[in-house]
Amino acid sequence: MGPNLLANYYETAAMLIFGIGFTALFLSRNMIKKVIGFNLMDTGMFLFLAAKGYVEGRSAPILTDGVRSATAYINPVPAGLVLTGIVVSVSVTAFLLALTVRLYLKYRTLNLDEMLQRSRRNEAES
């Protein structure tokens, strides 16, 4: 183990959230919970990126009068990446939820296992 696990508490929390989302994506069989897990992974990743760009004691990259030196502001690159990422993540969420509604219309269940069994039964019947 390296020395910085507790010093990097933002990154640690981000990775824990990412892991929780990943586990939910793998282990829960409910489609809605899988989408939630996906969202948790998203936010964990965003938190990690934003934490990488933060510099102690500096302010947001909105230039105030006269101060133009790079030592006064935090890193704007992760903020730009995450800003677009958040909006894209909501559209991915909407797409996944639409797929869930469609699947529910066909199989009348949110449980992935039951969906698979019903689809196999349909296959066997036809």
Added chain:
Amino acid sequence: MNIITIFLLTFLIVCAVAACLARNLLVTVIIFMGYSLVMAVVWLFLQSPDLAITEATVGAGVSSILFFLTLRRIRTIDTLADADAEREEEVS
């Protein structure tokens, strides 16, 4: 290390676990809504007001509403299917 930040991050992790473990899907979505709201505060602590605004509207507003509407739509599908089945029974 800031006490408030530690508290908020712990809250985030607890919310994430609770959202995954909750039995009721509605409770899951509401916990996720709170999680997004706290996330917006964390963005402010990270000096990213752009992200805070976006997360507060998108995470706590739009995506929670989408989840609620999905749950409701699924319910409606169920009710309609039940009504259909009853009607078919009556006819036959």
Added chain:
Amino acid sequence: MASYRLFRRFANWVEGEEVYPIPEIEKNGSSVREHPITEDMARVRSSDEGVGTLLRRWMDSPQGVAAFRRVYTVTAALLCAAIVTLLLVTVSYLPRFGAPDNPANNEVPRRYIEQGLSETGAINVVAGMILDYRAFDTLGESNVLFAATVAVLILLRDDGEGKKKKRAIPELKQEPERERPDPILRASAAVVGPFALLYGVYVILNGHLSAGGGFSGGAILGAALMLLSAAFGQEKLERVFTARRCKALTFLALMCYALLKSWSFYTGANHLPSGIPLGTPGSILSGGLILPLNICVGLVVGCTMYSFYACFRSGGMRDGT
């Protein structure tokens, strides 16, 4: 007590009287046995024998399903634990959080901050970055939003060739209880709604001067439209916002974005003179192309958010032909 009653009412709105049961399949395998598909499958498959089919037959039997479930759960849990451990170990070797000499703080952000104002004219460095230095990337992101809108519109359309679909979806339209909007909701939406719309416009137009911009402002606009639609009924908003118009507006905004940006590419990009004045930093008409690009992005995001809402609510989005 009152809050619990409120929650119950909301829960009823979402899902009817009973708590939504999460189907449990691994508990005792009873739901597996309820559907005798596994035996059927076994009979179907028994005509051709072989190691593969035998394995498959065992996999389809209730014991096989339960065993697979157990193996899957254990493997997945182990995999997740391994990945989290790996990530945490990596984090523990990363440079200290918040240190100014982190490798992420290299010459790129320094250049953005020190030259950004004179090159892009934007006070908000993030806006200058995503709409000037990396405008091409943002065009891609907006296209992702457009693609997502179209995909959701297709998935939740009220058509359907199959008999099942035909029966299931059109009846969603004539939902029996068209519940009247709550008076509290309507009164508060009447107060908050216009201000929310105004705030969204403000955030979009001030994207190059303060925090915010097309993405945040567009999301606020979309959320305000959702609020108004929920409070005053979708019919009123549908007079203006039909699916066709939303798509056309998104398309126009994307087209406008592409044309504006291709002008700056045509004149050589790379901050060569393009005939577009940068203006005085700090005034609303400054920052060159950033303000119109912000408006385009805001329109795309707002339309996307509202059409998501309109597609998901029961009744779908009217095409408006």
